[in-house]
Amino acid sequence: MPVLRATALAHAPARTVTGALIELAARRAHLVSVADFTVEALLPREPFRAARLTGQCAQTAAGTLVTCSFSWVGGVVDAMLTRTSVLSIATSLAEGAKARAEALADAPVVVGTVIVRDRRILAQQRAFPDSVAGLWELPGGRVEPGETDADAVHRECDEELGVGVQPGERVGPDVVLPSGKLLRIYRGTIPADATPVAREHKGLRWLRRDELTDVEWLPADRILLDCLVDLL
Template sequence: MVVSMSKLVVAAAIVDELSNPQVLLCAQRSYPAELAGRWELPGGKVEPGEDPAAALHRELAEELGVRVDLGQVVPARIAQLDEATRQAWRELYAQGGRYQDQVDGDFSANRPQDAQEARDWPLVGELRMRVWPAQLIPAGTPELVPGEGHQELRWVPWDQVFDLDWLPADLPIIAAIRDTLRPDLAD
């Protein structure tokens, strides 16, 4: 299954410093009503024909007025998803035997197409998210003004990140980001 770029959402786990991250930039949604007040990573949708990394740079410039350096994509880790989401992935990816052995663990990419898919996290319906760690140019933790899509932007220390009311689909992604950037804090 190749994810159409129009169904791909990109996000950045913006930290103070990629080499030794102490805080994560968290964004509180302002809409729609059922998601307002929940926390997410900044980012947005990829337009048809747009490169995903370029889309992320565009979204961050539009939403936050910032430029970033991107790290390596944080790949999907199926084992970190709740059982209902894993079951949905089993149904989605087990077609034709693909991913049957990997659905309960990390993806192992055997073909270029599989490698592309393994980078994308499931969201709602057919939406998928690709996430990069990032740091601002220049690096730091300036006070940022939220755009129309967010009520608040907050730099949060890693030991307090899970105290926020995250969108449910973002929780395993946040855990994977923490484990990747701060293995000393991994569960």
């Protein structure tokens, strides 16, 4: 199976570089899976015979090394015909992720919170604006000036759910929003006797692993479903 790869060194955190790679890959390929530092996607079947992209971001002392590898099924003729095109795509993705991630260094951040109870994840249904009303998302919101990410998680969950949340570890990569903001997800813990209430949303649901795809998520949250499954 032919394999081609290209690399670039980005001066940005690995999770942000991964998010930039997701944004670029989604424009020309079908995303298959997303993890903390790895992206899998498929190019259109023609003319690449479903070439598979594996994008990996590794934090090093010099920066984040992003590697874009393509593998595909085909004989020698196919490899010769597609080699130049596939290598060009791999190079543009690696270099593009580097440039995009570095440009996002000072981007505003929106935090989301993964709250797990009894092997279920809490999701909330948007009530507004009309363009996204009815879609589902994780609790959270924008990090205000002077706030840390943890401060924003605590404040937003208090405002939206009426419960105190203890922010925990990061979950998944950054996701680049259409507005240019970065969606950043954290694990959150609430007291065992706390009862979240939908203060600003249509409703709440506790979703089991096999129910995560039963609701229509906001596009950015949907990208991270693989990471949510891993938590359950």
